[in-house]
Amino acid sequence: MKREANFWNKLEGKKVQCNLCAHGCKISQDKVGICGVRKNENGRLYTMIYGSCSSMAADPIEKKPLYHFYPRTYAFSMGTVGCNFKCSHCQNYSISTADPQFSHMQEITPEQVVEYTKQYNCQGVSYTYNEPTIWHEFCYDSAKLVKKAGFYTCYVTNGYISEDPLRELSPVLDAMNIDVKAFKEDFYKKICKARLEPVLNTCVIANELDIHIELTYLVIPTLNDSLDEIRDLCRWIVDKLDENIPVHFSCFHPDYDMTNIPSTPMETLLKIYDIAKEEGILFPYLGNVSHGDYENTVCKKCGNICIERRGYSINLDGLRNGKCMKCGNTIPIIINKKI
Numbered sequence: 001m002k003r004e005a006n007f008w009n010k011l012e013g014k015k016v017q018c019n020l021c022a023h024g025c026k027i028s029q030d031k032v033g034i035c036g037v038r039k040n041e042n043g044r045l046y047t048m049i050y051g052s053c054s055s056m057a058a059d060p061i062e063k064k065p066l067y068h069f070y071p072r073t074y075a076f077s078m079g080t081v082g083c084n085f086k087c088s089h090c091q092n093y094s095i096s097t098a099d100p101q102f103s104h105m106q107e108i109t110p111e112q113v114v115e116y117t118k119q120y121n122c123q124g125v126s127y128t129y130n131e132p133t134i135w136h137e138f139c140y141d142s143a144k145l146v147k148k149a150g151f152y153t154c155y156v157t158n159g160y161i162s163e164d165p166l167r168e169l170s171p172v173l174d175a176m177n178i179d180v181k182a183f184k185e186d187f188y189k190k191i192c193k194a195r196l197e198p199v200l201n202t203c204v205i206a207n208e209l210d211i212h213i214e215l216t217y218l219v220i221p222t223l224n225d226s227l228d229e230i231r232d233l234c235r236w237i238v239d240k241l242d243e244n245i246p247v248h249f250s251c252f253h254p255d256y257d258m259t260n261i262p263s264t265p266m267e268t269l270l271k272i273y274d275i276a277k278e279e280g281i282l283f284p285y286l287g288n289v290s291h292g293d294y295e296n297t298v299c300k301k302c303g304n305i306c307i308e309r310r311g312y313s314i315n316l317d318g319l320r321n322g323k324c325m326k327c328g329n330t331i332p333i334i335i336n337k338k339i
């Protein structure tokens with residue numbers, strides 16, 4: 001659905017500049033920006049996807065992944081089309097590369113997001129599947145209503161949002177899982193056609209704004225799996241963010257235009273897990289792996305397993321009122337009052 005966009009300005013002639021994400025696209029008349037969903041029509045910028053939903057489902061919050069945010073709840077999850085990154089290993093390329101004419105689109109209103117959240121028996125809403133930044137106007141309008149109705153909101157994002165829209169969103173956005181795809185500019189330039197620095201800025205600003213953040217790092221053999229790079233990332237997190245921020249190191253599986261690279265060996269992931277702990281990350285996790293205790297939340301004081309995860313089967317018996325059941329140590333986790 002077409003609607004005039006926010007966060008843009010006029011340039012000479014009939015050109016416009018979009019300021020929603022760090023690309024800052026300068027867009028000529030009748031053209032779209034890099035994301036493919038924001039169009040210059042007659043010298044004004046329009047979002048072509050307001051309320052246009054490509055996918056919706058009730059997902060466990062752990063799927064995002066968010067491990068320290070309302071564990072064992074379900075989020076009404078939805079996405080649209082397009083993306084401001086061009087990652088060659090995209091796992092959702094059928095929607096991220098689709099345009100607003102995508103045939104499976106369903107038009108919905110912000111009010112319906114609240115209705116669906118209730119109907120699907122969810123405790124919150126997740127803007128996910130493709131990049132939510134480029135859906136800003138609809139996410140913001142619907143998140144306001146979702147919060148008012150007493151539900152939580154979260155983004156699964158590449159972190160390329162500009163500061164002003166992030167600040168606008170922050171009063172109605174509870175959590176973000178931010179993908180840090182590498183800790184080198186070169187990777188972002190070659191693989192994502194983007195830059196690392198704006199992503200790191202988003203992490204810092206979101207943290208300052210008190211949005212709950214968790215980071216995901218997909219470990220791709222030969223491209224971003226250098227142990228020095230991982231060490232540098234972990235040091236940066238401890239130094240600039242917070243040692244309590246959960247960091248999910250995920251196993252890569254070949255996809256889209258990157259089928260020539262094998263899956264991440266477990267051995268590499270285990271080394272990374274140890275490095276993260278050595279560098280002071282208190283809650284490193286391994287994702288997309290089928291064995292081991294690397295998905296559990298362990299009390300740093302007494303070693304008790306406070307949350308045990310086996311895929312999406314979540315056991316919260318080791319946690320009471322946000323504290324370790326055994327020693328009473330506070331676990332930095334946002335919980336339902338009942339847990």
Ligand code: SF4
Nearest residue numbers: 018021024025033035
């Ligand atoms: S949101 Fe889209 S149009 Fe706007 S700057 Fe980013 S990529 Fe360009």
